Amino acid sequence: MSSMIQAVRMALHVAEERHGVTDIFGEDVGPPLGGAFTATQGLKRAWNSPLDERGIVGTSIGLGLAGCRNVAEIQFCDYAFNTIDLLKLGGMMSWASHGDWNCPITIMTPVGSGIRGSIYHSHSFDATATHIHGWKIAMPSNPKDAYALLLSCIVDPNPCMFLIPKALMRSRAAPGEEIPGIDVDDRGLSKLIDAPLGDRSKWTPQWPDTPDLFIPVGEAATVRKGRDLTVVSYGRTLPLCVKAADSLAAEGIEAEVIDLRWLAPYDWERIKESVKRTGRALFVNEDTEITNFGEHLARRTTEEFFYELLAPPKVLAGAAIPGIGLADNLEMASVPQLPSITQAMRDLAASKP
Amino acid sequence: MSIDPNAPLTNEQLIKLHSLMVQGRVLEERLIQMYKQGDGYFWIGGPGEEAFNVPLGMLIHKGQGPEFDYLHFHYRQSATLLAMGADPVDALRQMKNTATDPYSGGRNFGGHPSIRKWNIVPVASTIETQYTMAPGTAMAQKRHGGRGITIVTGGDAGTAEGDFATCLVWSSRPMEPLPVLMIVTNNKWGISTAAAPQHGEKNVADRGRAFGIECKTIDGNDPEVAWREIASAMEYVRTTRRPFLLESIVSRLYGHSSASGANPVTDEADCLKGFEARLEARKILTREQMDSLRQKFTDELQLAHRRVREEPQPDGKTIYDHVFQTRDLVRGG
Numbered sequence: 001m002s003s004m005i006q007a008v009r010m011a012l013h014v015a016e017e018r019h020g021v022t023d024i025f026g027e028d029v030g031p032p033l034g035g036a037f038t039a040t041q042g043l044k045r046a047w048n049s050p051l052d053e054r055g056i057v058g059t060s061i062g063l064g065l066a067g068c069r070n071v072a073e074i075q076f077c078d079y080a081f082n083t084i085d086l087l088k089l090g091g092m093m094s095w096a097s098h099g100d101w102n103c104p105i106t107i108m109t110p111v112g113s114g115i116r117g118s119i120y121h122s123h124s125f126d127a128t129a130t131h132i133h134g135w136k137i138a139m140p141s142n143p144k145d146a147y148a149l150l151l152s153c154i155v156d157p158n159p160c161m162f163l164i165p166k167a168l169m170r171s172r173a174a175p176g177e178e179i180p181g182i183d184v185d186d187r188g189l190s191k192l193i194d195a196p197l198g199d200r201s202k203w204t205p206q207w208p209d210t211p212d213l214f215i216p217v218g219e220a221a222t223v224r225k226g227r228d229l230t231v232v233s234y235g236r237t238l239p240l241c242v243k244a245a246d247s248l249a250a251e252g253i254e255a256e257v258i259d260l261r262w263l264a265p266y267d268w269e270r271i272k273e274s275v276k277r278t279g280r281a282l283f284v285n286e287d288t289e290i291t292n293f294g295e296h297l298a299r300r301t302t303e304e305f306f307y308e309l310l311a312p313p314k315v316l317a318g319a320a321i322p323g324i325g326l327a328d329n330l331e332m333a334s335v336p337q338l339p340s341i342t343q344a345m346r347d348l349a350a351s352k353p
Numbered sequence: 354m355s356i357d358p359n360a361p362l363t364n365e366q367l368i369k370l371h372s373l374m375v376q377g378r379v380l381e382e383r384l385i386q387m388y389k390q391g392d393g394y395f396w397i398g399g400p401g402e403e404a405f406n407v408p409l410g411m412l413i414h415k416g417q418g419p420e421f422d423y424l425h426f427h428y429r430q431s432a433t434l435l436a437m438g439a440d441p442v443d444a445l446r447q448m449k450n451t452a453t454d455p456y457s458g459g460r461n462f463g464g465h466p467s468i469r470k471w472n473i474v475p476v477a478s479t480i481e482t483q484y485t486m487a488p489g490t491a492m493a494q495k496r497h498g499g500r501g502i503t504i505v506t507g508g509d510a511g512t513a514e515g516d517f518a519t520c521l522v523w524s525s526r527p528m529e530p531l532p533v534l535m536i537v538t539n540n541k542w543g544i545s546t547a548a549a550p551q552h553g554e555k556n557v558a559d560r561g562r563a564f565g566i567e568c569k570t571i572d573g574n575d576p577e578v579a580w581r582e583i584a585s586a587m588e589y590v591r592t593t594r595r596p597f598l599l600e601s602i603v604s605r606l607y608g609h610s611s612a613s614g615a616n617p618v619t620d621e622a623d624c625l626k627g628f629e630a631r632l633e634a635r636k637i638l639t640r641e642q643m644d645s646l647r648q649k650f651t652d653e654l655q656l657a658h659r660r661v662r663e664e665p666q667p668d669g670k671t672i673y674d675h676v677f678q679t680r681d682l683v684r685g686g
């Protein structure tokens with residue numbers, strides 16, 4: 001069973017071998033380190049860039065315009081804020097040129113809390129990203145989806161953002177949810193594709209033969225069926241929502257959980273079908289509450305089927321504060337955790353018209 | 354095909370250069386008139402830069418893909434486009450934001466072209482961002498081989514942005530120097546802010562030295578000097594596959610843009626006047642010939658203006674068109 005970060009690495013390997021990716025680059029992305037989170041170890045097309053996020057995004061766009069499919073990494077999304085005008089430009093190459101150009105690039109970046117990253121390694125990016133139109137935006141909650149979403153981003157002719165929840169990077173695939181083609185155990189896989197500590201100059205990875213997997217752009221997944229309420233989440237909070245739903249089943253509450261997977265474009269049809277059935281909607285993510293992508297979904301829910309709802313739609317998100325404090329208690333209090341998610345679901349299920 | 358930068362221009366070339374400079378000037382004057390008559394919301398362009406921008410366009414290796422030059426322009430490049438063979442009427446269409454505007458379908462300001470078949474990437478109003486993208490296209494060209502280079506243009510004030518430093522750093526990395534011709538057209542102004550009190554460096558081009566980048570500051574008001582220096586810088590970049598920083602001193606003959614009135618200024622050198630005096634003295638063209646040429650372009654563009662005025666405006670229902678592409682055009686898909 002691979003971890004999410006190994007899944008990302010294997011997808012990049014497949015992309016450079018079979019899908020024409022010419023460049024995988026960013027700060028410390030190439031040898032010897034292979035990425036601050038090891039996402040790019042052992043890849044043929046990985047190289048180190050200068051420490052310059054604007055240069056990384058600009059060069060990625062330039063390569064893309066010249067027909068080079070590429071994946072650029074921003075080491076932490078906390079350091080992508082100084083690239084926002086370039087992200088806006090990347091997202092409008094087609095639109096501003098009235099369809100004359102396209103820009104086939106993927107920007108990947110680790111997002112969110114969960115590793116005690118303190119103020120400047122814990123920011124979320126989904127609220128900001130979804131405000132930059134012209135990009136397709138994917139955010140996985142498990143290794144297999146990470147693999148398939150990243151490949152889907154890479155083969156798309158449009159600019160794509162691939163947001164990797166830091167908290168889930170070491171998480172393992174659930175039984176039955178493995179990427180096909182890996183016929184070794186965790187230690188075996190690590191031997192094959194994790195760079196050794198110390199001198200790596202003579203190391204080459206032994207890639208398992210994993211297939212092309214794609215997730216159609218904009219397709220969410222219903223990861224748990226339920227009749228009482230609909231919970232829509234993505235990234236770090238998704239597995240917490242599933243866990244909360246499982247525990248609430250003992251109380252007789254059956255929650256449906258949707259993993260959005262693509263934030264742009266997003267699977268409104270699936271949300272709509274589910275919420276119309278359950279009459280209750282909770283949107284969970286950890287970006288700051290003001291203003292938040294979940295708020296948009298809640299607004300649409302309210303506007304489009306107000307009279308079919310049994311309770312006001314709810315958003316559970318990160319606190320509206322400038323950053324996330326380092327101490328355990330500070331981080332835990334800043335973003336949704338299992339208890340607050342469980343409570344929010346319980347309250348919503350109990351709320352009556 | 355390489356060009357000998359030091360070969361003097363033939364009379365035929367000088368006449369062509371002159372004709373394009375006149376056409377470029379007349380085009381800008383027409384665009385300003387369109388703005389003043391309410392046939393455009395905003396004007397920005399390059400009157401006063403023709404002596405540099407025309408030779409640049411004539412020397413560009415025009416086409417699609419890494420074999421040809423990639424062009425990351427700013428908003429003062431209309432004369433360069435003319436010299437490349439663009440239809441001046443398309444500049445009028447963008448000015449009037451018509452549905453027929455081939456550069457942006459009425460979405461962008463005049464002076465903001467985009468032509469994929471000539472590797473002209475969409476011009477953006479954001480100062481200096483084009484310098485962050487130039488290394489990317491140049492990287493593709495370096496690997497592709499051949500003589501294609503990346504050319505990026507911008508003004509002097511914008512070089513204070515970090516994006517200018519990005520281009521210096523990324524195009525001169527010792528592991529992979531890039532075929533980028535960095536051009537700065539220095540008109541000594543950023544809107545209303547004079548360069549002198551803001552910039553300690555003597556010449557903008559000097560900043561290339563720290564990176565081992567060949568650099569030069571030239572008189573961009575003399576088209577023969579500009580031709581020679583652009584040709585020579587291009588030849589260097591084409592053959593060595595390394596960057597070059599070329600600073601060209603130019604004039605700004607109608608101020609920054611319509612935001613500052615778009616009125617003629619009288620205290621800056623007019624490259625066209627200087628060149629015409631020279632052509633007359635050398636008996637290459639007579640005053641009458643030059644006057645009638647100007648009249649011809651003026652009449653043509655006046656007629657075109659009337660025509661463009663009647664062309665349809667884009668439909669509000671099209672705002673969502675082209676947010677995403679279904680085809681991978683840049684990869685030939």
Ligand SMILES: Cc1ncc(C[n+]2csc(CCOP(=O)(O)OP(=O)(O)O)c2C)c(N)n1
Nearest residue numbers: 478479480508509510511512540542543544
């Ligand atoms: C990033 C950014 N900041 C500010 C502006 C507003 N602005 C437009 S043109 C300009 C001055 C540019 O001066 P310079 O780079 O010398 O070029 P010039 O227009 O003189 O050719 C400014 C400040 C902008 N378009 N983009």
